[in-house]
Amino acid sequence: MDSETRTRTEQVMDIVRARIDRRVLTPGAALPSVRAMAAATGFSKSTVVEAYDRLAADGAIRSRPGAGFFVSAPLAPLTLDRIAPAAEREVDPVWMLRQSLSYGAGAFTPGCGWLPADWMPEAQVRKALRHAARGDAEGTLTGYASRLGSLPLRTLLARRLEDQGLAAAPDQILLTESSTQALDLVSRFLLEPGDTVLVDDPCYFNFLALLRAHRAHVVGIPMTPQGPDTAAFAAALARHRPRFYLTNSANHNPTGATLWAVTAHHILTLAEAHDLVVIEDDIFADFEHSPAPRLATFDGLDRVIRIGSFSKSVTAAMRCGHIAARPDWIEALADLRVATAMSGNPLSAGLVHAVLTDGGFRRHIEGVRTRLARARAATIARLRRHGIEPWLEPTGGPFVWGRLPDGRDAAKVARAALTEGIVLAPGNVFSASGIWGDYMRFNVAMSDDDRLSAFFARALR
Amino acid sequence: MDSETRTRTEQVMDIVRARIDRRVLTPGAALPSVRAMAAATGFSKSTVVEAYDRLAADGAIRSRPGAGFFVSAPLAPLTLDRIAPAAEREVDPVWMLRQSLSYGAGAFTPGCGWLPADWMPEAQVRKALRHAARGDAEGTLTGYASRLGSLPLRTLLARRLEDQGLAAAPDQILLTESSTQALDLVSRFLLEPGDTVLVDDPCYFNFLALLRAHRAHVVGIPMTPQGPDTAAFAAALARHRPRFYLTNSANHNPTGATLWAVTAHHILTLAEAHDLVVIEDDIFADFEHSPAPRLATFDGLDRVIRIGSFSKSVTAAMRCGHIAARPDWIEALADLRVATAMSGNPLSAGLVHAVLTDGGFRRHIEGVRTRLARARAATIARLRRHGIEPWLEPTGGPFVWGRLPDGRDAAKVARAALTEGIVLAPGNVFSASGIWGDYMRFNVAMSDDDRLSAFFARALR
Numbered sequence: 001m002d003s004e005t006r007t008r009t010e011q012v013m014d015i016v017r018a019r020i021d022r023r024v025l026t027p028g029a030a031l032p033s034v035r036a037m038a039a040a041t042g043f044s045k046s047t048v049v050e051a052y053d054r055l056a057a058d059g060a061i062r063s064r065p066g067a068g069f070f071v072s073a074p075l076a077p078l079t080l081d082r083i084a085p086a087a088e089r090e091v092d093p094v095w096m097l098r099q100s101l102s103y104g105a106g107a108f109t110p111g112c113g114w115l116p117a118d119w120m121p122e123a124q125v126r127k128a129l130r131h132a133a134r135g136d137a138e139g140t141l142t143g144y145a146s147r148l149g150s151l152p153l154r155t156l157l158a159r160r161l162e163d164q165g166l167a168a169a170p171d172q173i174l175l176t177e178s179s180t181q182a183l184d185l186v187s188r189f190l191l192e193p194g195d196t197v198l199v200d201d202p203c204y205f206n207f208l209a210l211l212r213a214h215r216a217h218v219v220g221i222p223m224t225p226q227g228p229d230t231a232a233f234a235a236a237l238a239r240h241r242p243r244f245y246l247t248n249s250a251n252h253n254p255t256g257a258t259l260w261a262v263t264a265h266h267i268l269t270l271a272e273a274h275d276l277v278v279i280e281d282d283i284f285a286d287f288e289h290s291p292a293p294r295l296a297t298f299d300g301l302d303r304v305i306r307i308g309s310f311s312k313s314v315t316a317a318m319r320c321g322h323i324a325a326r327p328d329w330i331e332a333l334a335d336l337r338v339a340t341a342m343s344g345n346p347l348s349a350g351l352v353h354a355v356l357t358d359g360g361f362r363r364h365i366e367g368v369r370t371r372l373a374r375a376r377a378a379t380i381a382r383l384r385r386h387g388i389e390p391w392l393e394p395t396g397g398p399f400v401w402g403r404l405p406d407g408r409d410a411a412k413v414a415r416a417a418l419t420e421g422i423v424l425a426p427g428n429v430f431s432a433s434g435i436w437g438d439y440m441r442f443n444v445a446m447s448d449d450d451r452l453s454a455f456f457a458r459a460l461r
Numbered sequence: 462m463d464s465e466t467r468t469r470t471e472q473v474m475d476i477v478r479a480r481i482d483r484r485v486l487t488p489g490a491a492l493p494s495v496r497a498m499a500a501a502t503g504f505s506k507s508t509v510v511e512a513y514d515r516l517a518a519d520g521a522i523r524s525r526p527g528a529g530f531f532v533s534a535p536l537a538p539l540t541l542d543r544i545a546p547a548a549e550r551e552v553d554p555v556w557m558l559r560q561s562l563s564y565g566a567g568a569f570t571p572g573c574g575w576l577p578a579d580w581m582p583e584a585q586v587r588k589a590l591r592h593a594a595r596g597d598a599e600g601t602l603t604g605y606a607s608r609l610g611s612l613p614l615r616t617l618l619a620r621r622l623e624d625q626g627l628a629a630a631p632d633q634i635l636l637t638e639s640s641t642q643a644l645d646l647v648s649r650f651l652l653e654p655g656d657t658v659l660v661d662d663p664c665y666f667n668f669l670a671l672l673r674a675h676r677a678h679v680v681g682i683p684m685t686p687q688g689p690d691t692a693a694f695a696a697a698l699a700r701h702r703p704r705f706y707l708t709n710s711a712n713h714n715p716t717g718a719t720l721w722a723v724t725a726h727h728i729l730t731l732a733e734a735h736d737l738v739v740i741e742d743d744i745f746a747d748f749e750h751s752p753a754p755r756l757a758t759f760d761g762l763d764r765v766i767r768i769g770s771f772s773k774s775v776t777a778a779m780r781c782g783h784i785a786a787r788p789d790w791i792e793a794l795a796d797l798r799v800a801t802a803m804s805g806n807p808l809s810a811g812l813v814h815a816v817l818t819d820g821g822f823r824r825h826i827e828g829v830r831t832r833l834a835r836a837r838a839a840t841i842a843r844l845r846r847h848g849i850e851p852w853l854e855p856t857g858g859p860f861v862w863g864r865l866p867d868g869r870d871a872a873k874v875a876r877a878a879l880t881e882g883i884v885l886a887p888g889n890v891f892s893a894s895g896i897w898g899d900y901m902r903f904n905v906a907m908s909d910d911d912r913l914s915a916f917f918a919r920a921l922r
Contacts (some may be wrong), residue, residue, distance in 0.1 A: 028702070072702075097799045098608065120603035129594035129602070133587050141590070142581035142776040147559065177638060177780075180803040188674070193654075209800035213649070241489065241533075315603040317808045319638075338558045339670035342641040345806065347778045 012043055012051035017060065020071055031061060031069040093209040096429040099418065110446040111414070111425030113204075113253065114312055115398065119371065119445055121355060121364045125315050128354035132347065140346065147334050149175025149322075150349035156356060157322055164285075166297045166306070168324045174333055175344045177319035179283050180206060182307035183246070185333055186279055186323065187214045188340075190243055198236055198245040200228055202401070202430035202439070204253040204281070207246055216243075220432045223255050225392045227263035230270070237274045244277040250292045251284035251397025254430050254441035258292040258395055268298055278304045286313035286365055287372060288396045301325055312398075313365060314355050318348035371445075372398060378448040386456040391439070400442045405460060410440045413459050422455055473504055473512035478521065481532055492522060492530040554670040557890040560879065571907040572875070572886030574665075574714065575773055576859065580832065580906055582816060582825045586776050589815035593808065601807065608795050610636025610783075611810035617817060618783055625746075627758045627767070629785045635794055636805045638780035640744050641667060643768035644707070646794055647740055647784065648675045649801070651704055659697055659706040661689055663862070663891035663900070665714040665742070668707055677704075679893045684716050686853045688724035691731070698735045705738040711753045712745035715891050715902035716862040717855025719753040729759055739765045747774035747826055748833060749857045762786055773859075774826060775816050779809035832906075833859060839909040847917040852900070861903045866921060868899045874920050875901070883916055 019025040031037070034052065038045045052069050055061045062072045100112050135141055148154060154170040161168045176182040191197070193215035199207055201220025211218050219236050221228040228247065236242065245267075249259040271278050280295045285308060296306040301324060309321030323333060337344075355361055379400055380390050387405030394400065404410055410426035417424045427439030480486040492498070495513065499506040513530050516522045523533045561573050596602055609615060615631040622629045637643040652658070654676035660668055662681025672679050680697050682689040689708065697703065706728070710720040732739050741756045746769060757767040762785060770782030784794060798805075816822055840861055841851050848866030855861065865871055871887035878885045888900030 094796055094800070098796070100605075114605065117603055122603055125602045126594045126596065129590055133590035133594060135587065141586045141778055142578055142583055144575065144772075144777045177806070178803050180801065184801040206800065206803065213797060213800045311605075311803075315808075316605045316804065317602050317806070319804070319806045335555055335559070336674055339555070339667065339674045340641065340645040342639050342667065342772075343777065343780070345638070345778070345780045345809065347776075347809070348806065 008043055008047045009050045009054065012037070012041060012048055013055055015041060016051065016055055020060065025071045029071045030067075031071065033068060093205040093212075093429050096205050096425060097209060099423050107421050107423055108446070108449070108451050109423040110443055110449065110452055111423045111441065112443055112446070113398070113425075114316060114443075115368070115445045119368055121314060121361055124355045124358045124361050124364065125318075125351065127358065128351040131354055132350060140350070143346070144343040145175070145346035145349065147338065148173065148330070149344040150346060150353060153320075153349045153353040153356075154322075156353060157324070161306075161324060164291060164294065164297055166294070166301065166324075168301055169327070172301060172324055172327050172330055174323045174325075174330050174337065175349055176307075176309075176321040176323060176337070177341070177345060177348075178311060178321040179281055179307045179309040180210065180321070181319075181341075182309070182321045182323045183207070183210060183279065183281065185337055185340075186244075186305055186307065186325075187211070187216070189329070189333055189336060190277060191216055192243075195243040196240040198233070198240075198242045199432070200247050200252065201433050202254055202427065202436050203246070204248065205425075205429040208429075208432060211246075218432045221245075223252065223257055224263075225255075225257050226260035227252075227257065228267065230263060230266045233267060234270050237270055237276065241274075242276060244279055245271065246279045246281070247295070248281040248283060249294050250282060250288050251394065251399070253284070253397075254399050254425070255391055255401040256394025256397055256399045257392060259295070261293045261298075264293045264295055264298050268295060268304075271303060276303070280304055280306050282306055282308040283312055284397045286310075287369060287398060289369055289373070290395075292395075296324070305329065310352050310356075313368070314352055314361075318351050319345060320348045320352045369396070372396070375444040375448050376400065379442055379444040382448055382453060383442065386453065386460055388440070388456070388460075398443050398445055400444055400447070402440055402442055404438045404440065407438045408460065410436075410438055414440070416459055417455055420455060422451065469504055469508045470511045470515065473498070473502060473509055474516055476502060477512065477516055481521065486532045490532045491528075492532065494529060554666040554673075554890050557666050557886060558670060560884050568882045568884055569907070569910070569912050570884040571904055571910065571913055572884045572902065573904055573907070574859070574886075575777060575904075576829070576906045580829055582775060582822055585816045585819045585822050585825065586779075586812065588819065589812045592815055593811060601811070604807070605804040606636070606807035606810065608799065609634065609791070610805040611807060611814060614781075614810045614814040614817075615783075617814060618785070622767075622785060625752060625755065625758055627755070627762065627785075629762055630788070633762065633785055633788050633791055635784045635786075635791050635798065636810055637768075637770075637782040637784060637798070638802070638806060638809075639772060639782040640742055640768045640770040641671065641782070642780075642802075643770070643782045643784045644668070644671060644740065644742065646798055646801075647705075647766055647768065647786075648672070648677070650790070650794055650797060651738060652677055653704075656704040657701040659694070659701075659703045660893070661708050661713065662894050663715055663888065663897050664707070665709065666886075666890040669890075669893060672707075681893045682706075684713065684718055685724075686716075686718050687721035688713075688718065689728065691724060691727040694728060695731050698731055698737065702735075703737060705740055706732065707740045707742070708756070709742040709744060710755050711743060711749050712855065712858025712860070714745070714858075715860050715886070716852055717858055717860045718853060719856055720756070722754045722759075725754040725756055725759050729756060729765075732764055737764070741765055741767050743767055743769040744773055745858045747771075748830060748859060750830060750834070751856075753856075757785070766790065771813050771817075774829070775813055775822075779812050780806060781809045781813045830857070833857070836905040836909050837861065840903055840905040843909055843914060844903065847914065847921055849901070849917070849921075859904050859906055861905055861908070863901055863903055865899045865901065869921065871897075871899055871901045877920055878916055881916060883912065 034045050034048045037048045061069045063069050154173040157173050158168050158170045191214050196217045198219050200223050219240050221232050278295050296304040305325040307323050383402050388402040391401040411428050414424040414426040425441040427436030495506050495509045498509045522530045524530050615634040618634050619629050619631045652675050657678045659680050661684050680701050682693050739756050757765040766786040768784050844863045849863040852862040875885040875887040886902040888897035
């Protein structure tokens with residue numbers, strides 16, 4: 001056997017191993033016939049026979065007389081990298097998540113999605129902790145949560161939803177650890193691997209990482225300043241038969257867009273016609289100046305599942321999110337949650353309830369809204385000085401979606417920033433389509449800062 | 462069309478609808494040909510044609526000229542009931558979980574898996590909360606956790622593992638919300654739907670509910686008082702090519718069995734030969750009198766993944782579990798965790814760390830061990846008075862696995878108990894095989910109680 005023959009054989013072996021590795025071929029699966037493999041790869045049948053024989057000798061595959069070859073290798077563990085699309089970008093949602101949670105104490109993080117510590121209601125959180133330490137009922141500090149989670153918090157949430165025009169009984173609400181866990185649970189409830197999900201393009205980058213972990217096929221709907229493009233939405237519904245549409249309506253992440261009533265109505269009409277479930281992540285509700293339309297409110301929790309959390313407005317250190325949905329779905333979701341996470345965190349629920357009902361909290365949030373409005377104006381002015389143009393001027397929320405001058409590659413700029421301890425959020429991590437490569441998301445609470453100007457003065461020179 | 466014909470047509474329609482409902486047929490999937498369906502069901506081809514036409518008229522399927530019929534119905538949401546085995550038992554793991562977390566304040570719960578409130582270190586938890594309320598570093602009460610979770614707690618866990626003879630660096634440890642969430646994450650990392658998992662028979666009932674949610678094929682290995690039956694283990698490895706083996710070694714739930722060194726060595730040798738991953742849930746480690754062998758310790762975290770939590774010994778109200786594993790697996794698990802849950806709970810981690818390092822905690826746990834030993838002896842004596850014989854007399858932990866007299870159906874007894882506000886844990890919820898139908902798991906911390914005797918005196922009469 002000469003060296004060239006060995007090389008060809010090894011190429012075929014590599015193809016088979018890669019298919020096993022990527023789970024295209026799973027244990028017990030039949031390999032293509034020698035003839036089919038030869039046709040597909042362009043190698044000769046004798047090369048394929050040689051490759052199959054050697055893989056069988058290695059134990060990676062085995063032959064069943066008369067039936068062909070079958071995969072015997074143990075499965076390779078699933079990693080997000082492995083299930084990523086073929087044309088993986090280096091600066092991707094997983095990269096963004098790693099940066100967001102791994103930065104050191106000295107890092108400057110205008111690309112992150114949360115408010116700085118001194119914008120958070122720390123005084124109310126401390127007060128809630130002192131209150132919890134005194135406690136009253138035995139076992140509340142050491143026992144499991146009830147199945148749906150704290151009734152006082154669910155009752156309070158139901159009242160807050162009613163204030164938004166959404167009637168939901170407390171038993172239509174399931175407490176979770178976070179809105180991410182809420183979305184994960186709902187995805188588990190609704191998705192099979194390979195199902196299509198519609199998202200906004202751009203959208204919150206962790207939506208893409210989470211849906212990738214569920215092996216969903218993600219289709220982006222271009223955003224407009226009034227919400228998703230309804231013509232593209234209608235076309236995607238007809239073409240892809242998606243399982244659900246995932247969005248955040250108010251203070252859209254990352255664009256800051258606000259859903260218009262006409263868009264909400266159109267989206268829901270299309271959803272009804274195609275029996276589509278809609279998941280609305282309302283995580284920035286507390287940062288809104290005047291209430292914008294919500295899909296959940298228009299729909300009344302018939303086909304819309306509303307998720308949210310208090311990580312942005314109360315505390316991210318005490319995980320507490322929620323799902324509001326049809327009662328039968330909440331029942332099924334509660335079973336799934338118990339099976340996969342046992343119980344919620346009753347301490348976190350109690351602390352969040354204490355903060356929300358503290359008289360100081362309403363004043364605090366009003367102060368945050370005013371502060372955000374000022375910071376937003378200052379950030380936009382500062383970005384414009386560097387030639388960075390906002391896609392729109394948001395009416396609420398923490399984000400500005402800005403376009404770098406001269407079609408600069410935001411991923412390259414973000415990578416350069418990271419070498420200086422600055423975490424930025426480049427457009428491509430928010431988009432499955434990759435059409436937002438010259439955009440960045442700025443957190444206005446951290447972006448009106450001379451360090452950012454100094455960096456851009458050099459980087460965009 | 463006469464009525465009999467209509468009935469046959471509807472039977473075929475029901476078969477198709479059930480397949481869609483159970484996701485045997487997913488949207489876009491081709492239906493069997495008319496000929497194949499007729500052959501498979503025994504109905505005539507004209508009946509099948511009629512059924513397909515009517516399903517198409519209903520919109521459940523659609524025809525593509527020249528290509529046959531395809532499913533068009535939206536997917537039915539996934540529920541644990543729907544993915545349950547065909548011969549579903551009414552009193553199943555999901556039933557048990559619902560009872561466990563839904564009982565009212567007045568319920569008596571000798572079937573539950575946790576210790577009563579007055580056995581928990583509430584004083585230390587209160588102290589930890591007061592300490593947290595004072596806080597020192599800005600943002601620790603409102604910010605996200607780092608990617609792997611609190612370094613002080615991971616360092617402490619690494620030291621505790623080292624005390625057990627298991628060398629693990631802090632970056633080999635990922636904090637989670639609970640050992641259930643830890644197992645869920647690992648299952649997500651390793652499993653594809655349809656993969657086989659080995660469990661002990663009997664095993665902790667939530668293992669079965671969780672694996673069902675992952676659509677794993679579960680194979681039970683009969684337990685012996687020295688650990689799993691190694692001959693059955695070897696046979697299952699050869700026959701099923703399982704993806705992993707899931708067990709808890711010390712104070713086995715529900716039997717109270719202790720793993721012997723000879724069994725541990727044999728299991729690991731077999732696991733190595735078959736490249737099998739082992740997941741060891743060490744949740745009852747704190748309740749052990751003298752340390753029993755652990756698979757993780759014998760293996761040194763090569764193919765064993767160790768999971769655990771402090772829900773049983775510190776508090777279940779502040780969710781805090783962990784995974785110890787190979788560094789590359791921890792990296793991948795951390796990515797998956799961020800994508801599906803964003804961040805851990807830094808407050809819970811800080812509180813658990815404070816309790817564990819409190820001088821009073823060691824004394825508290827020693828007291829719990831002594832109290833458990835006394836309660837165990839008293840429970841066994843009490844059960845024997847009712848003809849309930851323990852499978853073995855455990856050397857540690859909270860459980861006794863007892864056999865009802867005269868082959869009584871434990872599920873029936875548990876259902877009768879529930880009408881009196883008593884939550885019991887019948888054997889069938891712990892077993893995929895259903896061979897433990899006359900057993901019950903008793904929590905010794907709640908079972909030396911006259912209410913239990915009064916119930917059994919009537920129920921076992």
